[in-house]
Amino acid sequence: MVARSTLLRVAFSDRGWTSAHSFAAGIFSLSRLRFAFTSHIRRAASDNCRPLGVWSDPAEAILLLSYARFGTFIGVNFDYYINPVHREIAHKYGMLNLQRFPYGIVDYFGLRLPAIQLQPPFFKAERHFGNYPPSYSLPFSETYLSVTWASSWLVLGAILGIICLFSRIRTGFFKRVAAAALATQCMFILCYYALAQRYSVDLYPFLILCFVVLLSDGGKMLARARYPLIGLVLISATINSLATDSWLAADRNLPVETQHFWNALAGKGEALIR
DSSP: OHHHHHHHHHHHHHHTOTTHHHHHHHHHHHHHHHHHHHHHHHHHSOTTTGGGGGGHHHHHHHHHHHHHHHSSSSSSOGGGOSOHHHHHHHHHHOSBOGGGHHHHHHHHHOOOOOEEOSSTTSEEOOOEEOOOOTTSSSSEEBOSSOHHHHTHHHHHHHHHHHHHHHHOTTSOHHHHHHHHHHHHHHHHHHTBSOOBGGGGGGGHHHHHHHHHHHHHHOTHHHHHHHHHHHHHHHHHHHHHHHHHHHHHHTOTTSOHHHHHHHHHHTTOOGGGOO
16 A cells, blocks of 8 residues: 555656645545455465466555556557557457457468578568558568577467366366466457567467466376477477577677677677678
């Protein structure tokens, strides 16, 4: 409660709102009512459901801070977004659109490898164009390496973990609820209006959770998959390292020293950097 009230006061002071104290008092009263209600629910809930209450306070603080600073619960309003193309696409098609889902699946989990070359680092990871619908803000994808190649062992482990989630009675209710929540996050990313390597990071919490389920509840399935998983770790680590070297060596947004380092690893030398 103290942290939440502090965040609200800081947010209001930044905006200079004179109604900060009355708003905070109202939030405090509502929080007290919520606390009394959720306390009753938590006492009546089973042991598997009790961990859900741990998330309520941080989630409420984040939502209230977002509303205090930006006037919405989801962050910055796209009416003020600096890029006019992104702004127009977001207004016309929405930030999230189910039409993009199959394209997101193919882009983030496809088997497409970066172009292969004879010189180190042997891969040329770069943007690639595709037949994307007009609901995307860009006609190309910035996904240099799909999750399937970057973390193939994790994808396999997650698939087996999903099987454990729905086929094992001993898999706890909390694990299934957490998996459903993180799967919803993945849906949002796959329906987002742009495709980029940095967005694929938001797919990993769901994959990691499913992999943890495999480790804890896999039993004989885990024992049979251990050697394929070890082999995929070696393959994905090699491909990921070479592809990362390729795109970072060509990234002019990095500091010069960092560019020197990655160009040296890529065998290009420092002469390419001006």
